[in-house]
Amino acid sequence: MEIAVNTNGSKYHVNEKGYYGNFGGAYIPEMLYPNVEELRQNYMQIMADPAFQQQFTQLLKDYVGRPSPLYLAQRLSEKYKANIYLKREDLNHTGAHKVNNTIGQILLAQRLGKKRIIAETGAGQHGVATATVCALMGLECIVYMGSVDIERQAPNVARMKMLGATVVPATSGSRTLKDATNEAIRDWINNPVDTHYIIGSVVGPHPYPDMVARFQSVISEEIKLQLQEKTGTPYPNYVMACVGGGSNAAGTFFHFLDDEQVQLIPVEAAGKGVNSGFSAATSQLGKPGVIHASKTLLMQTEDGQIIEPHSISAGLDYPGVGPLHAHLFESGRARFMNATDDEALAAAFELTRLEGIIPALESSHALAKLKDLQLQPSDVVVVCLSGRGDKDMATYINHMELIAKS
Amino acid sequence: MNRIDQLFAAKKERILNIYCTAGFPALEDTLPVMTALQAHGADMIELGMPFSDPLADGPVIQDSSTRALQNGMSIKKLFEQLKGFRKNIQVPVILMGYLNPVLQFGVEAFLQQCAETGVDGIILPDLPMAEYEQDYKPLFEKYGLHLIFLVTPETSDARIRQIDAVSNGFVYAVSSSSTTGKDKDMKGQQAYFERLKKLQLQHPVLIGFGIKDKATFDAACAYSNGAIIGTAFIKAVENSQALDKDIQQFIQTVLS
Numbered sequence A: 001m002e003i004a005v006n007t008n009g010s011k012y013h014v015n016e017k018g019y020y021g022n023f024g025g026a027y028i029p030e031m032l033y034p035n036v037e038e039l040r041q042n043y044m045q046i047m048a049d050p051a052f053q054q055q056f057t058q059l060l061k062d063y064v065g066r067p068s069p070l071y072l073a074q075r076l077s078e079k080y081k082a083n084i085y086l087k088r089e090d091l092n093h094t095g096a097h098k099v100n101n102t103i104g105q106i107l108l109a110q111r112l113g114k115k116r117i118i119a120e121t122g123a124g125q126h127g128v129a130t131a132t133v134c135a136l137m138g139l140e141c142i143v144y145m146g147s148v149d150i151e152r153q154a155p156n157v158a159r160m161k162m163l164g165a166t167v168v169p170a171t172s173g174s175r176t177l178k179d180a181t182n183e184a185i186r187d188w189i190n191n192p193v194d195t196h197y198i199i200g201s202v203v204g205p206h207p208y209p210d211m212v213a214r215f216q217s218v219i220s221e222e223i224k225l226q227l228q229e230k231t232g233t234p235y236p237n238y239v240m241a242c243v244g245g246g247s248n249a250a251g252t253f254f255h256f257l258d259d260e261q262v263q264l265i266p267v268e269a270a271g272k273g274v275n276s277g278f279s280a281a282t283s284q285l286g287k288p289g290v291i292h293a294s295k296t297l298l299m300q301t302e303d304g305q306i307i308e309p310h311s312i313s314a315g316l317d318y319p320g321v322g323p324l325h326a327h328l329f330e331s332g333r334a335r336f337m338n339a340t341d342d343e344a345l346a347a348a349f350e351l352t353r354l355e356g357i358i359p360a361l362e363s364s365h366a367l368a369k370l371k372d373l374q375l376q377p378s379d380v381v382v383v384c385l386s387g388r389g390d391k392d393m394a395t396y397i398n399h400m401e402l403i404a405k406s
Numbered sequence B: 001m002n003r004i005d006q007l008f009a010a011k012k013e014r015i016l017n018i019y020c021t022a023g024f025p026a027l028e029d030t031l032p033v034m035t036a037l038q039a040h041g042a043d044m045i046e047l048g049m050p051f052s053d054p055l056a057d058g059p060v061i062q063d064s065s066t067r068a069l070q071n072g073m074s075i076k077k078l079f080e081q082l083k084g085f086r087k088n089i090q091v092p093v094i095l096m097g098y099l100n101p102v103l104q105f106g107v108e109a110f111l112q113q114c115a116e117t118g119v120d121g122i123i124l125p126d127l128p129m130a131e132y133e134q135d136y137k138p139l140f141e142k143y144g145l146h147l148i149f150l151v152t153p154e155t156s157d158a159r160i161r162q163i164d165a166v167s168n169g170f171v172y173a174v175s176s177s178s179t180t181g182k183d184k185d186m187k188g189q190q191a192y193f194e195r196l197k198k199l200q201l202q203h204p205v206l207i208g209f210g211i212k213d214k215a216t217f218d219a220a221c222a223y224s225n226g227a228i229i230g231t232a233f234i235k236a237v238e239n240s241q242a243l244d245k246d247i248q249q250f251i252q253t254v255l256s
């Protein structure tokens, strides 16, 4: 395992100015300039340092439990008449892919001499992963979380508190991930010297999208090795991942970006339907603009006000998408799909009953699109199972009760 | 000559710039507020273009933005309101807002409307200097509009000089590292204000963020050409039943 550092010359990786095609950049107020500039100037050098890589790799192995298995899901494969592999990020310590990034960023924050860590969280997985590494390193941790999400992801709130983090409710706007991110950015403006902001996805100002993608790139690095071993070639026909901000998808796609024979399938949350007015399918509903300091696709009104999204899954309930994904959409490199709340729920129950794996609601959005791929029996599909479903039990229990009643 | 430059040519001290969100407290209050501000002694007016996600603002200005949006405010509506305002209002007017609504309006269309209605300057905190220079500077110059940049206590001397060189009009010195409306102690900022003064910038300096009354206004003016008041003014008018009278009283207290 090592962090991908050299990506020069790729059409799909970030350029030296911090852009992916027309998207990216750092549209930050001057108050954040010193922080973001400090990161920009140092992140590649720190990541390339063999001592840093060694520390990162060791923690991923011994603490997180990597490599995560690539599991050939037999009964799921039978059902969809293809060879379906699950990349088991749900088996990571803390239960999702988010920890790959927080391990990387906490080591980076230590190198920069930061004493205080802030984060935003939607589903609470990134909050838990941040609180975990802060406990591990003995650093103060403040997590901003929308008050709506605090209610729907209660188990993760309890975990963060037990880990010693302060969870601060975001009560503005839609009171979900977007607003938690606003509050975290405001905190950083107010605490510019001692604080590092661990962003949880491939969003925000450059260098965050690139930095987070590189920390998550371990996912596709492992997939290639594991597939080579299992099938004799590192190239599947399809790689699929759900997209909130896009970090598990970025990690799943990273080492396949320039392998054009591999189809990249990002799956967004359609909510109650793409055109229902309650959706988070940014590539379908968004236009170019600036959200959280990045030029990207975002859901907005004609006047440029950001639209409040909807998804049953807190981790996908975001009106933007990372600039890498905006570029993959615009360039046609990835084929964007979307799944409704109901499709995701059905897929969660299907995986549970066929494979004995209860997935996170987020990951279920990716699973839900297997039925729409028109697969051939020889096709090899890798789905990133980005997280486990423990945090979503309340939603799943409700669903079971509804079905029992009807 | 741009009205901002005219003002600084004529007046070097105790310049009072007041911020108010457009379309606030009520949609049609934009012009009455501006008229009262000029009548009672504000030297410059900063009009906020409300945005759903104002990252650099604290709760008071956030709430004023939300309310203005609920009132139906938009950039399009603002330009309708501003049509003909120069018949009655002579002080410089600056539009402050976030980049996204301006991008959707169209940057050139926006600047053209600013020039046509008689706006003098723009503040877009999330448009960084590098992007401005690369993409937009010729457009601002074409329409004779000043883009005002911020500096903060964490901005290095070298960067302050760079910003001063790219700036037009004045340099907006954020008093402390904070979002708007935070009560951070101004006393702790003396070293920073001294540093700014020693730099002898080409452009005048106005201090903003945390200026809320006579004491803080006087303190800021000791180091700069004047100051900008936002949050305190919003608080003074948010529940006002008599805008003109309340604005008069607010300004009198600050300038007393």
Ligand SMILES: Cc1ncc(COP(=O)(O)O)c(C=O)c1O
Pocket (backbone or CB within 6 Å): A096, A097, A122, A123, A124, A125, A126, A200, A201, A202, A242, A243, A244, A245, A246, A247, A248, A249, A314, A315, A316, A360, A362, A363, A386, A387, A388
């Ligand atoms: C399990 C899981 N998957 C996916 C996501 C979505 O984030 P991203 O798109 O950055 O992978 C989240 C976010 O909270 C999550 O918890």
